[in-house]
Amino acid sequence: MxxxxxxxxxxxxxxxxxxxxxxxxxxxxxxxxxxxxxxxxxxxxxxxxxxxxxxxxxxxxxxxxxxxxxxxxxxxxxxxxxxxxxxxxxxxxxxxxxxxxxxxxxxxxxxxxxxxxxxxxxxxxxxxxxxxxxxxxxxADPQYDVELVDLVARFFDRLQISDVELLINSMGDEQCRPAYSKAFASFVAGAVEKRHPLCDDCTRRLRQNPLRIFDCKKPGCRELTEGAPTAVESLCADCIEHFEAVKSGLRAIGVSFRLEPRLVRGLDYYTR
CATH class of the missing domain: 3.30.930.10 (Bira Bifunctional Protein; Domain 2)
Incomplete structure (x- = not known):
């Protein structure tokens, strides 16, 4: 048939x-x-x-x-x-x-x-x-990060989209991010031992890409990351300088933002 x-x-x-x-x-x-x-x-x-x-x-x-x-x-x-x-x-x-x-x-x-x-x-x-x-x-000039954010902000203005909040964070680079990822994974593993398991997806993420655990919307997994070290606290001197320049640049052109330490992207090509 x-x-x-x-x-x-x-x-x-x-x-x-x-x-x-x-x-x-x-x-x-x-x-x-x-x-x-x-x-x-x-x-x-x-x-x-x-x-x-x-x-x-x-x-x-x-x-x-x-x-x-x-x-x-x-x-x-x-x-x-x-x-x-x-x-x-x-x-x-x-x-x-x-x-x-x-x-x-x-x-x-x-x-x-x-x-x-x-x-x-x-x-x-x-x-x-x-x-x-x-x-x-x-x-690597931070002005180009500022320019891209400004481009998106002006695009929203043209579309008359006003109910928007810009969240920013820094992921570090190939020098400081691996150490942060390791410290974060160690923190979560310790929390799992003391409290309860991660969901299946986050158990895999803990092995392969720990920072993606921040993306999980399940309350149990979010609870296990409370009090975890943040990426900004682990930045190297060059990344701190870069991030401060981005924030200063955004303030200078009138783009409002809020620092969100839990904001991560799990794609491997992201830096800073």
């Missing part, structure tokens, strides 16, 4: 009918115009990449790689993945085209387009979604 054909959009996706499509195109047009004013140039990368681009760039221990990617073998039996986020493809393009050898750094590019993640569909979260983003690559 053959199954009946499905004449509906796949779960977690939707059609953009003319009114919605016009709204999305206006949204992306606003971002494109503003990014160009800030000196960013457009970059378009493929909708799918070799899977290792995301495994190596995003990190094999992340939820994106472990749970959320749409991965398939093509007809040449090569593993391909629909783009779940924008930064790893940008870095792949940066390396492939030898941008770093050009001497014209930082490389400031922006992107927009569809992304795909296999998540549980819910309000405001779909399996196919559109994303805009910008990257400054090739300079």
């Amino acid at each position: 053959t199954s009946r054909p499905h004449f509906s959009a796949p779960k977690g996706t939707r059609d953009l009918l003319p009114d919605d499509a016009d709204e999305v195109l206006q949204f992306e047009g606003e971002f494109s115009a503003l990014a160009r004013l800030y000196g960013f140039s457009p970059l378009v990368t493929p909708a799918f990449e070799h899977t290792e681009v995301f495994e190596r760039g995003v990190g094999e221990a992340t939820d994106i790689v472990n749970k959320e990617m749409y991965t398939f073998a093509d007809r040449g039996d090569r593993s391909m993945t629909l783009r779940p986020e924008g930064t790893a493809p940008v870095m792949r393009a940066f390396i492939e085209h030898g941008i770093g050898k050009s001497g014209q750094l930082p490389w400031k590019v922006f992107y927009l387009g569809p992304m795909w993640r296999y998540e549980r569909p819910q309000a405001g979260r779909m399996r196919e979604f559109r994303q805009v983003g910008a990257e400054s690559i090739g300079s």
